[in-house]
Amino acid sequence: MDAMFPRSVDVVVVGARVAGAATAMLLARAGRNVLMIDRGEYGTDTLSTHALMRGGVVQLARWNLLRRIIDAGTPPVRSTTFHVGTNSLTVSITAKYGVDALYAPRRTVLDRVLVDAASEAGTAVHFGTRLTALSRATDGRVDGVVLQDRSGRAVQVHANYVVGADGMRSTVAKLVGAPVYRAARHAAATLYGHWPGLPFNGYNWHYGATSAAGVIPTNDGETLVFAGVPAQRWPGMIAGGRFAAFLRILHEAAPELAEAIRARGERPLTGFAGRAGYFRQSWGRGWALVGDAGYFKDPLTAHGITDAFRDAELLADAIVEGSQAALADYQRCRDEWSSGLFEITDRIASFEWTLGTVGALLESLSREMAEDVKRMVDRAAGRIMAMA
Numbered sequence: 001m002d003a004m005f006p007r008s009v010d011v012v013v014v015g016a017r018v019a020g021a022a023t024a025m026l027l028a029r030a031g032r033n034v035l036m037i038d039r040g041e042y043g044t045d046t047l048s049t050h051a052l053m054r055g056g057v058v059q060l061a062r063w064n065l066l067r068r069i070i071d072a073g074t075p076p077v078r079s080t081t082f083h084v085g086t087n088s089l090t091v092s093i094t095a096k097y098g099v100d101a102l103y104a105p106r107r108t109v110l111d112r113v114l115v116d117a118a119s120e121a122g123t124a125v126h127f128g129t130r131l132t133a134l135s136r137a138t139d140g141r142v143d144g145v146v147l148q149d150r151s152g153r154a155v156q157v158h159a160n161y162v163v164g165a166d167g168m169r170s171t172v173a174k175l176v177g178a179p180v181y182r183a184a185r186h187a188a189a190t191l192y193g194h195w196p197g198l199p200f201n202g203y204n205w206h207y208g209a210t211s212a213a214g215v216i217p218t219n220d221g222e223t224l225v226f227a228g229v230p231a232q233r234w235p236g237m238i239a240g241g242r243f244a245a246f247l248r249i250l251h252e253a254a255p256e257l258a259e260a261i262r263a264r265g266e267r268p269l270t271g272f273a274g275r276a277g278y279f280r281q282s283w284g285r286g287w288a289l290v291g292d293a294g295y296f297k298d299p300l301t302a303h304g305i306t307d308a309f310r311d312a313e314l315l316a317d318a319i320v321e322g323s324q325a326a327l328a329d330y331q332r333c334r335d336e337w338s339s340g341l342f343e344i345t346d347r348i349a350s351f352e353w354t355l356g357t358v359g360a361l362l363e364s365l366s367r368e369m370a371e372d373v374k375r376m377v378d379r380a381a382g383r384i385m386a387m388a
Contacts, residue, residue, distance in 0.1 A: 005035070005124075005126065005147070005149070005155045005157060006033070006035055006124055006157060007157065007158065008144075008157065008158040008159070009033045009034060009035045009124070009157060009158070009159050009160075010027070010032040010033045010034065010159065010160050010161070011024075011027050011032055011033075011034045011035070011159055011160065011161045011162075011163060011319060012034075012035045012036075012037070012144070012145050012157060012159040012161070012162045012163065013027075013034060013035070013036040013037070013123075013163045013165055014037055014038075014131050014145070014162065014163065014164050014165060014166045014171065014172050015036075015037075015038055015164065015165035015166035015167065015291070015293070016036050016037070016038035016040075016042075016111070016115055016118075016125065016127065016165075017038070017046060017107075017111055017165065017167070017291070018107075018110065018111065018114060018291065018305050018308045018309065018312075019165040019290045019291025019292070019293070019308040019309075019311065019312055020036060020038070020163070020165030020166070020290070020291065021036065021111065021114035021115045021117075021118050022059075022063075022114055022118075022308065022309055022312035022313070023163055023165060023290055023312040023315055023316050024036040024118040024121075024123045024125075025063070025114060025117045025118035025121050025123065026063075026312060026313060026316035026317075027123075027316050027319060027320070028118060028121035028122040028123045029121045030316065030320045032319070032320065033122075034118070034122070034123040034124070035123070035124045035126070035157060035159070036115075036118060036123050036124070036125050036126070037125075037126045037127075037129040037130075037131065037147060038126075038127050038128075038129065039127075039128065039129065039130045039131075040127060040128075041127050041128060042112070042115065042127050043108055043111065043112045043115075044108070044111075045106070045107050045108050046107050046111070047270060047272060048107045048304075048305070049104075049190075049192060049214065049216060049224060049226055049299060049302055050104040050105060050106060050107065050110075050216055050218050050224055050305075051102070051104045051203065051214075051216045051302040051305070052102055052103050052104060052105075052305055052306055053102065053302070053303055053306040053369055053373075054093075054096070054097065054099065054102060054306075054369070054370075054373050055306045055309070055310060055369070055372055055373040055376055056305050056306035056309050057099045057101070057102055057103055058097045058098065058099055058373060058376070058377065059306075059309040059310065059313070059376070060103075060309070061098055061099055062098075062380065063117070065113055065114070065117055066099070066103075068113045069103055069105050069109065069110065069113060070103070072105065072109045072113070072219060073219055073220065074103045074104070074105040074106075074109060074218065074219055075103075075217050075218070075219075076100075076101035076102070076103065077093065077101055077102040077103060077104065077202050077203055077217060078092065078093050078100075078101050078102075078201075078202060079091065079092050079093060079201060079202035079203070080093065080102075080202055080203040080204075080205070081201075081202060081203070081204045081205070082205050082207075082359075082362055083204065083205065083206040083207065083253075083254060084207045084355055084358055084359055084362075085207070085208070085209075085355040090202075093202075097373065097377050102203065104203075104216045104217060104218045104224070105218065105219060106218050106219045106220075108219075109219055110305075126147075126149070128149070128150040129147050129148065129149050129150070129155075130147065130148045131145055131146075131147060131166070131171050131172065131175075132146050132147065132148050132154070133145070133146040133175065134146070134162060134172070134175045134176070134287070135156065135158070136286075137286075139285075140285065141285040141286040142161075142162050142176065142284070142285065142286030142287040143158060143159065143160075143286055144156060144157055144158040144159045144162070145157050145159065145162055159286075160286065161286055161287065161288060161319055162286060162287045162288075163287070163288050163289070163290060163315065163319075164176075164287065164288070164289045164290070164293045164294075165289075165290050165291045165293055166293055167291070167292045167293060168275060168292045168293070168296055170280075170289060170292075170293035170294075172287065172289060172293065173280055173289055173293055173294075176284055176287050178280045178281045178282065178284075178289060178294075179280065179281050180278045180279065180280050181279055181280070181281060182278065182279040182335075182342075183276055183277070183278045183279075184276040184277035184278065184297065184298065184342065184345075184346040184349070185276065185346055185350070186230070186231075186276065186298070186346050186347075186349045186350035186351075186352075187230075187231040187274035187275055187276045187277075187298055187349055188212070188228040188229065188230060188231060188274050188298050188299075188300045188349040188351070189228065189229055189230070189231045189233060189234035189237060189271070189272060189273050189274040190226050190227065190228045190271070190272045190274070190299065190300070191226065191227050191228075191237075191238075191242060191245065191246045191249070191269050191270070191271050191272075192224055192225060192226035192227070192269065192270055193224070193225060193246070193267045193268055193269045193270065194218070194222040194223065194224050194225075194267060195222060195223055195225060195260075195261060195264050195267060196220075196221050196222050196223075196264075197221070197264070198215065198223040198225070198260055198261075198264075199260065200215045200217075200223065200257070200260075202217070203215065203216060203217075204254075204257075205362075206253040206254035206257065207253060207355065207358050207362075208252040208253035208254070208355075209252070209354070209355060210229065210252055210351060211227060211228065211229045211249045211250075211252040211253040211351075212227075212228045212229075212253055212300060212348075212351075213225065213226060213227045213228070213249070213250050213253040213254045213257060214226045214228075214302065215257065216302075225250070225257065225261060227246055227249040227250045227253065228249075228300050229249055229351070230274075230349075230350070230351045231273060231274030231275075234273045234274060237249065238271065242269045242271065243266045243269060246261075246269055247261065247262055272299070274298070275296070276298075276346075277295075277296050277297035277298055277342060277345065277346060278295070278296055279294070279295050279335060279338075279342075280293070280294050280295070281331075282294035282295070282330070282331045282334070283318075283324075283327035283328065283330060283331055285324070288315055288318075288319070288327060288330070290308070290311050290312055290315045291307075291308045291311065291312070292304070292308075294311070294331075294334075295307065295311065295334060295335075295338060297338070297341065297342050297345045297346070298345050298346065298348075298349040300345065300348055300349050301341070301344075301345045301348060301365060303341060303345070303369065306372075307338065307341075310334075310337070310372070310376055311330075311334050313376075314330045314333055314334055315330050317330075317383075318330035337372055337375055340364075340368040340371075341365070341368045341369070341372065344361060344364050344365045344368060345365070347361055348361055348362075348365070
């Protein structure tokens with residue numbers, strides 16, 4: 001990583017988080033010459049609740065990376081418990097599609113694993129590097145990038161494709177003028193932190209009358225705990241201090257959890273004021289978007305990383321195929337597969353449900369997640385058969 005910049009590559013990937021690193025890895029494994037850049041530094045943390053659903057774990061297993069996540073000490077999650085008011089239902093994680101547990105690695109673990117795998121596959125990786133402009137051929141097609149390296153020096157790299165995997169505020173999306181063509185109606189604000197030694201097993205999702213909370217075991221013996229409310233409550237939510245607000249919201253959704261946190265004391269909290277989800281135009285001549293740059297839904301249902309893995313593979317396949325039709329099909333497939341989850345997530349993030357109706361939403365969410373995994377697995381099996 002961080003050697004000399006190449007002058008010309010097949011693909012430049014802007015962003016080295018889960019969507020970008022997975023895309024770069026898959027393209028490099030397919031024999032493409034890839035440059036991946038990121039303005040941040042290797043292995044740093046980022047806003048995330050860590051949880052992988054089955055589809056994300058299946059992808060890591062298929063890419064031969066799950067063992068690295070396990071070897072990093074990421075605990076297996078073998079049950080999911082849904083708490084709705086005073087009622088609860090525990091669902092065991094059974095073996096299916098080659099995996100028998102879920103995992104929620106810290107981003108300091110997961111992102112490094114993906115970046116290392118991309119680098120091992122041949123991707124040139126440069127951190128501390130910013131995208132400042134796109135270059136275009138005479139016919140208007142994007143044909144490269146202008147970068148700024150650590151020293152402030154401008155570097156120009158020619159590329160057949162530029163992939164924006166640079167998040168909700170994507171520079172690539174801004175430079176190509178990618179419009180949002182579908183937007184969610186609601187957003188949830190979230191506070192989260194990490195605590196050791198909490199007496200809870202597996203994933204736990206709590207739903208109160210006006211708030212929600214989650215318990216997600218992760219690395220180093222710690223558990224991530226989040227509390228969410230409608231975004232319009234955010235200003236008042238934090239006015240009296242974040243930890244006090246966190247305990248207050250937790251108590252609304254999960255009193256026992258709130259008391260466990262109170263007993264262990266205050267720890268650093270990360271906040272997200274909320275943003276409504278969207279679908280952006282995600283391809284054009286010489287460019288594409290993946291991950292949150294192209295598609296984002298509220299993180300309350302904890303499916304973002306799993307979506308990013310799925311879409312990285314869809315996009316990598318389209319770029320390898322190399323036609324405009326393949327890129328258009330990438331976006332069409334992503335949208336069709338995401339539509340149900342997007343709508344249900346928006347309804348959950350509205351907090352307009354009651355304790356009597358949220359259960360039906362959660363059942364619909366579970367069915368959509370299961371169908372998403374099946375589509376992904378069936379597609380992978382079809383690709384293998386086509387190559388046989």
